[in-house]
Amino acid sequence: MKRLALALAFALGDARSTRSLRTAMARQAMTSSDLEGINKAFDELDKNFDDSLSEDEMTSSAHFRALDLDHDGLVSRSEFARGASAGRSGLRVAESEATEELLTLHSDASVVRASPTAAPTTAVLVKSEFECFTGPGRACKACKDLEDRTDHDQCLECNEGYKLEKQKCAPYMCDLEGIDGCKHCRATHERTADRQCGECDKGYLLTESFKCRSFRCDAKTAGCTSCRPQKELTKDQQCVTCKAGFKHLADQTCRKFICDASEIENCQSCRDASRLTDDHQCETCKPGFKLTENLCEPFACSTGPLDACKSCEKLENRIKENECSECNPGFKLLNGTCQPYSCSPGLGSECLKCQLLEKRTAEQQCLPCNRGFKLNQDSKCEPYECHVGTEDECRICTRQEARTADGQCYQCNPGYRLTRDLHCEAFSCEQGVGAGCKTCRLQATRTDENQCNTCNDGYGLVNGTCKPFTCTPGPGAGCKACKSQLCMTGFNQCAACNDGYTLTSESTCQLGSENWASNTKVVRYAKQVVRDLVRHLDTNLDGNIDKNELNEKEIDEAIQRGIAGLRGGIIEGQVDSVPSIVFGAADADGDGLLSREEFKALEARERARQNLE
Secondary structure, three states: OHHHHHHHHHHHOOHHHHHHHHHHHHHOOOOHHHHHHHHHHHHHHOOOOOOEEOHHHOOOHHHHHHHOOOOOOOEEHHHHHHHHOOOOOOOOOOOOOOOOOOOOEOOOOOEEEOOOOOOOOOOEEEOOOOOOOEOOOOOEEEEOOHHHOOOOOOEEEEOOOEEEEOOEEEEOOOOHHHOOOEEEEOOHHHOOOOOOEEEEOOOEEEOOOOOEEEOOOOHHHHOEEEEOOHHHOOOOOEEEEEOOOEEEOOOOEEEEOOOOHHHOOOEEEEOOHHHOOOOOOEEEEOOOEEEEOOEEEEOOOOEOOOOOEEEEOOHHHOOOOOOEEEEOOOEEEEOOEEEEOOOOEOOOOOEOOEOOHHHOOOOOOEOOEOOOEEEOOOOOEEEOOOOEOOOOOEEEEOOHHHOOOOOOEEEEOOOEEEOOOOOEEEOOOOEOOOOOEEEEOOHHHOOOOOOEEEEOOOEEEEOOEEEEOOOOEOOOOOEEEEOOHHHOOOOOOEEEEOOOEEEOOOOOEEEOHHHOOOOHHHHHHHHHHHHHHHHHHOOOOOOOOOOOOOOHHHHHHHHHHHHHHHHHOOOOOOOOOOOHHHHHHHOOOOOOOOOHHHHHHHHHHHHHHHHHO
């Protein structure tokens, strides 16, 4: 900084400062920092950046003339530096406080050197052969060896901003008028070639070689709908607006939208390039996330009572908001949502009342059911079942609404009876001795318990029950003496008859044959009764009696009506009078009634008698 101040003082004409500068430079060699200071001092004075100083740029005309060694009307950088470094370049100044240094500059660059032995006021001129000064600016950075010089100031190397031309250092030139787009030339000491620009006009780019190149913009390749005006360009391919699919950047250039799923948090795939309206726009998110304004946000889920989730689905498995993995009691999981189990009261298999919601585990779960229906293990109403079939199954089922259990019958099959709980059970029958059955009726023919088909010896069937044969002796056709019970095969069987009566093959007593009334009309009447019964039962008039038409009760009633007519002796004038002896002979069991079997036996005896006649 001190040397910079001295150089400026010298250039501005401060004599006292100049003397101090010369004295200081004579005492010590100039360092690289000294050169830098002189160079900066020169640049401070060079207002028009032409790398030379005019007389107007220097405040002292005397110093200007002293420094203008080549008398070209300009002080070059080397001339400026030479004046500042005179003491280092061989100009030895006699040190005398009473005398000033004498510096005489000749046009042939001869130097007047002060003689150290001369009087203080006397200067001795000594002309050197092919001298060479090093310094800044035009001065040599390094001189040629003395023996190689053919002229003064022949350089081996030049300072920055200068080039060797004919062994002299000349500045790299820069003419603004001849350089398109150059606003200011590069400072001389910074140049490395001619025509180097330091600053370009608007719309031009300063290249690495310090040339000004106009910025370029091709709308087709730049993605522009229109380019910026040339003077507004600050770099290549700057646009006013961009084409679809291109992004307008801060530096006014356009580029295609880009998308990298890895740059978007939780994004799985990007939008198709043709549909991008900005960078990094996501199309699909990773599992458990949804797309909201180009952001992948997690599907939210909260737990709570009723239709809220009891527990949420794992985040990575969610495909919607509030997706549940488990529901509260009374609710079912349907596509990740909890919905209540429905239930509506109604008729039939529907509920009489519904189960409480929090206790339901399925649809339509009931608390009680309608009549005829029962709760199953799933709390649903199902009908009491009833099957029509054979044996102990129902012949006719109880109406559905009247049932209180499964298998409840309204009517049972023949041979079976209804129990108190409306089930069918078989009429039982046990075989035994005495009054017990010898053989039981077939199951389907039973109408009561212990109904026999045959009885043990001495017993006869009375309404399906075995009863002991009885016999009471009496006058007339009665027995004079009865058979023993075990020998009887019917009621009132005689061992001997009263006088005038004979013992028949059926062990009954009858008058002689001359007293036996003809039974032809009786048999005829019996046949008429049977024919009437057939016509009565044949409801469809097909001449046959089928299973559905057969009515055992009506058959029994018809037989009893016919027998009653016989017993009365006169049957509405259709038959002749029949002695009561005939009825008595036919009434084998003596019960006062003729059963079907007794009537058939009577008819058989009549046919046998007629065959004998």
